[in-house]
Amino acid sequence: VKGGYDSFMRKEIHEQPTAVADTLRGRFDTRGQLMLDELRIPEAELRSIDKIIVIACGTAAYSGHVAKYAIEHWCRIPVEVELAHEFRYRDPIVGPRTLVVAISQSGETMDTLMAVRHAREQGARVLAICNTHGSTIPRESDAVLYTHAGPEVAVASTKAFLAQVAACYLLGLFLAQLRGTKFPDELRETVAALQALPDKIQRVIDTEPEIEEVARALADEESFLFLGRHVGYPVALEGALKLKEIAYIHAEGFAAGELKHGPIALIEEGQPVFVVVPSPRGRDSLHSKVVSNIQEVRARGARTLVIAEEGDDDVVPFADVIFRVPQTPVLLAPLVSVVPLQIFACALATAKGLDVDQPRNLAKSVTVE
Numbered sequence: 001v002k003g004g005y006d007s008f009m010r011k012e013i014h015e016q017p018t019a020v021a022d023t024l025r026g027r028f029d030t031r032g033q034l035m036l037d038e039l040r041i042p043e044a045e046l047r048s049i050d051k052i053i054v055i056a057c058g059t060a061a062y063s064g065h066v067a068k069y070a071i072e073h074w075c076r077i078p079v080e081v082e083l084a085h086e087f088r089y090r091d092p093i094v095g096p097r098t099l100v101v102a103i104s105q106s107g108e109t110m111d112t113l114m115a116v117r118h119a120r121e122q123g124a125r126v127l128a129i130c131n132t133h134g135s136t137i138p139r140e141s142d143a144v145l146y147t148h149a150g151p152e153v154a155v156a157s158t159k160a161f162l163a164q165v166a167a168c169y170l171l172g173l174f175l176a177q178l179r180g181t182k183f184p185d186e187l188r189e190t191v192a193a194l195q196a197l198p199d200k201i202q203r204v205i206d207t208e209p210e211i212e213e214v215a216r217a218l219a220d221e222e223s224f225l226f227l228g229r230h231v232g233y234p235v236a237l238e239g240a241l242k243l244k245e246i247a248y249i250h251a252e253g254f255a256a257g258e259l260k261h262g263p264i265a266l267i268e269e270g271q272p273v274f275v276v277v278p279s280p281r282g283r284d285s286l287h288s289k290v291v292s293n294i295q296e297v298r299a300r301g302a303r304t305l306v307i308a309e310e311g312d313d314d315v316v317p318f319a320d321v322i323f324r325v326p327q328t329p330v331l332l333a334p335l336v337s338v339v340p341l342q343i344f345a346c347a348l349a350t351a352k353g354l355d356v357d358q359p360r361n362l363a364k365s366v367t368v369e
């Protein structure tokens, strides 16, 4: 059943290039134009959206967090990301021009379902991004964009996350195409780059043995910190969540800019810190700021585990370990940069002899509020 792998999680990590390719397949015409015919929301309505609210829980919410950066940039529509269980208790401002995007692998998460119902009662259009055909959340939504990751068995979400992020990109690119964008060239390049992503994800998976070796060496650590900025921030949060849920290790993700506002006090001799480094070809000075963060934590004794693009030599002097990922446009980077973190968590939990697929206290789909 596990196709020769020792866990479903590891199998599902290896299925990620296919999960992303299948989610993209059939959704572009030969000129690279998006065709999302399944979005049964009239185009006039999609053109008049003035706000998007993403509702989701756990890993699915982190995919929404990535979507916020991409959709706001490409479409200039404000995007809020809200944990579904908080949404209906805060009197959210929702109207007929709000598009609520509910992201759920299972389509059965009760917190997300209740938020969907609340949004529709308030007059919003609800689009589900879901991996499970015919499940409750898509049935109760106005439209659905299915991810095609295939069944995900391991409690810790991996391939569904990548497929959710890919689907969010499709939605953002589609809305930009429909409404016009200030960045037509960038959009064209992004479409091409997105289609090249499955091969790049595979290249990261091919580095699994090196990542596993590092994970085994760190199996007795009691705490890990994860830093990222921009789209690397939700990747850091996701890396921390993976370690918590399957390896039962205290792990926390931060936006790297927050370090000096408190978390840097946690750094002491030997503290392992993952840093997700943005592309050196990115906007503004983010790359150099994050490289400075690596330097700062290392100067205080941290052991630095750095996720950086191939060819980024600036990180070399400050990294104890470097996990390389292929170059990608900035907004698409989570599809490659999260993969070493998934592999790391899976390998570390396996090294500890834990049941990677069925961690204690957790269920695959949370059908109670």
Ligand code: M6R
Residues within 6 Å of the ligand: 057, 058, 059, 060, 103, 104, 105, 106, 107, 108, 109, 112, 155, 156, 157, 158, 241, 245, 364, 365, 366
């Ligand atoms: O099925 P859903 O995507 O709605 O599930 C949401 C979360 O419960 C889920 O992502 C959870 O955080 C995973 N166990 C994370 O690996």
